Amino acid sequence: MTRTTVPVHLDINGDHHELQLEPRVTLLDALRDRLGLTGTKKGCDHGQCGACTVHVDGERVLACLTLAAQVEGRTVTTIEGLAREGEMHPVQAAFLEQDAFQCGYCTPGQIMSAVACIREGHAGSDEEIREYMAGNLCRCGAYPHIVAAVRQAALEVQS
Amino acid sequence: MRDFDYIRPATIPDAIAAAAEPGSAYLAGGTNLLDLMKGGITSPERIVDISRLPELNRIERLDYGGLRIGALVRNADLAHDSAFASTYPAVAEALLSGASAQLRNAATVGGNLLQRTRCSYFYDTASACNRREPGAGCDALGGENRLHAVLGWSDACIATHPSDFCVPLVALDAVVEIEGKKGRRHVTLEEFHRLPGETPQRENALEPGDLIVAVRLPAEAASFSANARYLKVRERTSYAFAVVSAAAALVVDGGKIRAARLALGGVAAKPWRARSAEAVLLGADANEASFASAADAALADASPSGDNAFKIELARRIVVRVLMSALSGTPERLPALPASPFSNIPGVRHDA
Numbered sequence: 001m002t003r004t005t006v007p008v009h010l011d012i013n014g015d016h017h018e019l020q021l022e023p024r025v026t027l028l029d030a031l032r033d034r035l036g037l038t039g040t041k042k043g044c045d046h047g048q049c050g051a052c053t054v055h056v057d058g059e060r061v062l063a064c065l066t067l068a069a070q071v072e073g074r075t076v077t078t079i080e081g082l083a084r085e086g087e088m089h090p091v092q093a094a095f096l097e098q099d100a101f102q103c104g105y106c107t108p109g110q111i112m113s114a115v116a117c118i119r120e121g122h123a124g125s126d127e128e129i130r131e132y133m134a135g136n137l138c139r140c141g142a143y144p145h146i147v148a149a150v151r152q153a154a155l156e157v158q159s
Numbered sequence: 160m161r162d163f164d165y166i167r168p169a170t171i172p173d174a175i176a177a178a179a180e181p182g183s184a185y186l187a188g189g190t191n192l193l194d195l196m197k198g199g200i201t202s203p204e205r206i207v208d209i210s211r212l213p214e215l216n217r218i219e220r221l222d223y224g225g226l227r228i229g230a231l232v233r234n235a236d237l238a239h240d241s242a243f244a245s246t247y248p249a250v251a252e253a254l255l256s257g258a259s260a261q262l263r264n265a266a267t268v269g270g271n272l273l274q275r276t277r278c279s280y281f282y283d284t285a286s287a288c289n290r291r292e293p294g295a296g297c298d299a300l301g302g303e304n305r306l307h308a309v310l311g312w313s314d315a316c317i318a319t320h321p322s323d324f325c326v327p328l329v330a331l332d333a334v335v336e337i338e339g340k341k342g343r344r345h346v347t348l349e350e351f352h353r354l355p356g357e358t359p360q361r362e363n364a365l366e367p368g369d370l371i372v373a374v375r376l377p378a379e380a381a382s383f384s385a386n387a388r389y390l391k392v393r394e395r396t397s398y399a400f401a402v403v404s405a406a407a408a409l410v411v412d413g414g415k416i417r418a419a420r421l422a423l424g425g426v427a428a429k430p431w432r433a434r435s436a437e438a439v440l441l442g443a444d445a446n447e448a449s450f451a452s453a454a455d456a457a458l459a460d461a462s463p464s465g466d467n468a469f470k471i472e473l474a475r476r477i478v479v480r481v482l483m484s485a486l487s488g489t490p491e492r493l494p495a496l497p498a499s500p501f502s503n504i505p506g507v508r509h510d511a
Contacts, residue, residue, distance in 0.1 A: 006165055023165030023206065026443060042183070045193050050261060059235075060266045065193045065263065067186075069165055113261065122260070127495040134397035135259020 006067050012037065013081025021068055028052045028063035031078060039079035039108045043137075050136035053109040053116075054078050061118035078106035082115065091115050094153035097148075097150045102140035110136045123154035160195045164416040167208040170482035171215075171338060171370065179206045179340055179368030185209050190258070191274045199284050200275075200291060200367065215269075215372060218243060224378030227336070230371045231271030234324070235260070247380060248489045249327040249387035256391045256498035257323040259398050269371035271326060272335065272351065273363070276428070277400055279303065281411060289315045290359040293374065304465030306402060309474070310458075311427040316359030317464035318428055320352060323498070325430035327389055327406035330422035331380035338371040339366055348374070352429030359428070383408035385488055390426070390481040391498040393472060401425035403474045404498070407485040409447045415479045421457060421482070426474055433457035436478065445486050447479065454478035 005020040011033065019034055028045070031037040031054070043051030045064045052063040056078040082089040091114045094100070101107045117123050122132035122159045127149045129141075138146060168174040176184055182204035186192055195201045209215070215231040218240060226246075228237060234254050236244055244251035279297045280286040287296035294489055299307055299317050307317040325348065334349040338401060346364045365371075391404035404424035410417040419440035423431040436457035443449040449479065454475040461471045494502035 004335050020164055024160045024162050024196075045197065047190060047262060050259065054260055060261045060458065061265050062190075062261045065190050065195070065206075065262075067165075067189065069167075070186075070189065117260065120260070131397055135261045136466050142336075147208060 006073055010068065010071065010076065011036075011074070011108070012076045013078060018091045019068070023067065023069055024070050026064055027054070027066040027068045027076070030068040031063060037078055037080055039110055041105055043106065043109070048137070049098060049109075050113060051109040053112040053136065055112060055116060058116075058119075060113050077112075079112055081149050082111065089115065091118070091153040091154045092108060093147070094149040094156070098149035099142075099147035100145040101138075101142050106136060106138045106140075110146055112139065114146075114153065117150060118154045118157050123150055126151065129154075147155055160193075160407070161199070161202045163203055164205045167207065167211065169212075171212060173210060174209050175205055175338060175340060176367045177205065178370065179327065180205065181367070183207055183367075185370065187270045188233070188265040188268045190262050191270065195275060200282060204453055208307075209370070219238070221375075221378075221397065223379065226380070228374045228376070228378040228491050230267060230373055232268045233264060234258070234266045234268070234271065237265065243401050244493070247327070247331065247376065247387070248323065248384060249408060249485075250331070250388045252493055252497045253323040253327050253389040253391075253404075255402075255493065256389065260417075268324075268374055269324055272348075272374070272440065273365075274321060277321045278307065278318035279432040280317060284434075287426075290318060290362075291430055293358070293360045300465065302465070305467045305469075307464050307467055308427050309463055309467060310423070310431055311354040311429070311460045312464045313355045313357065313359070315357055316428065317356035318355070318359070320423055320427065320429050321400045321406060321425075322430060323389070323391060323401060323424060325352075325420045326404055326424035327387070327408070328376075329372065329430040329432050330406045330408055330420040331383070332377050333380075334375040334377070335371055336375060337365065338372045338483070339369040343372070345375070348430070349432050355428050362448075381415065382410060384416070384499050385489055386411060386485045388481055388484040389498045390410045390477055390484060390499060390500060392477060396499065396501065397496065403470055403477050403480040405474070405477045407478075407481040409482070409485045410439075413485065416440045416443050416445050416449070421453065421478065423474060423478070426461070427472065432476075435459065439483075440467060449482060450476075450479045450482040450486075453482065465467060 041051040043049035047065040174325035184203035219227045238254035274337040281459040387408040408420040420434040436453040
């Protein structure tokens with residue numbers, strides 16, 4: 001069955017893109033396969049791992065469970081859009097300083113989730129960080145360092 | 160994922176007309192539907208994106224003391240609405256115990272009611288499943304079924320409803336507001352979801368085109384705010400569906416129970432209101448012995464559907480514990496691990 005494509009206007013990291021997409025294309029696939037923004041990772045593609053976490057209108061969501069057409073007219077931020085004028089975001093810097101990864105595959109999702117976690121005010125204790133970062137799995141098991149990085153970045157953002 | 164036509168209607172009547180056509184499905188947050196479509200468990204030919212319909216994302220206080228929650232209010236927004244959380248603490252706690260922060264930012268009130276079972280045989284299109292394909296049989300019977308239903312199941316289907324949110328809602332007499340081709344109607348949440356019987360594919364009271372527009376809480380639901388909790392046992396600390404969960408709400412006066420609400424999650428194909436247990440509690444002394452009697456009443460009709468007899472005893476203990484938690488009072492602040500049995504560590508202060 002041949003279906004028509006639909007025009008989708010995407011605002012990604014401040015850049016405007018006009019795409020013709022099949023409606024079934026997810027935001028994740030549009031980012032990676034159409035726009036070459038491969039920082040957002042495809043882990044499970046079923047909303048279970050958090051590797052594809054991006055911000056839509058400033059809030060963290062899963063790009064694999066979002067159709068590209070659903071974010072038409074909304075503002076999307078990916079890991080590529082986090083640094084400012086070559087300066088790493090404090091959460092990126094904290095992940096480096098705390099060695100908060102091993103293979104690195106989950107890291108973009110962890111960082112996007114952590115930025116939102118801190119902004120939401122859910123990084124007040126290690127217990128709270130663990131709970132509000134629970135949607136991001138790390139198969140290398142770097143969790144203690146991830147918690148340390150989020151704790152450090154939260155303190156820096158507050159000060 | 161099979162391809163589909165995508166439409167974004169501007170009004171509720173336009174949405175209902177489009178969705179009444181065979182092969183249509185509403186799309187709101189998409190957190191369950193898109194996953195089902197990727198796996199070929201459901202393959203709609205037309206997606207009706209309702210996520211931008213006006214008027215469905217409001218929380219409104221009603222004149223007579225009730226509350227009306229628009230169907231597109233997101234789980235996170237509802238749980239973090241401070242007036243809502245302080246008035247209906249067990250509902251907020253249930254919401255925050257479900258899924259992850261990312262999913263709660265997308266998932267909606269209406270979609271939560273309509274999420275499908277997480278039975279792995281339902282998800283595996285190579286397995287027999289009467290719910291997915293009527294008459295095909297049920298591979299969960301005699302399969303890996305330790306997490307399946309212990310109440311209200313049939314030989315056709317032993318799946319459970321996965322919602323946390325619906326458990327305190329059904330305890331608080333929530334009502335589903337539905338708009339369809341014939342106008343608007345109200346159905347209690349207790350009647351909204353169906354037990355499987357011989358027709359597990361018929362999961363709820365919706366007809367083709369019907370749209371959930373809101374969930375209402377009656378005025379009385381606010382009277383339990385001082386003694387209401389949700390407790391959820393999971394196979395890992397967080398980000399998992401309930402093995403067994405329970406919502407309890409009490410009004411206690413002079414050591415006697417003046418009003419009681421109790422519902423269970425993870426045990427049946429619908430959020431399970433335990434009315435027989437409520438009858439035991441009403442007028443009884445507010446203590447552990449009464450709660451144990453209530454737990455026995457709640458599980459009196461339970462039976463294992465496979466390798467899951469442990470859930471019956473687990474549910475009894477969770478009922479006693481959630482009632483004890485409700486009796487000791489709604490905490491000023493939700494625990495850092497909402498609804499977790501590992502949250503109530505004496506002397507430890509939690510910030511949420």
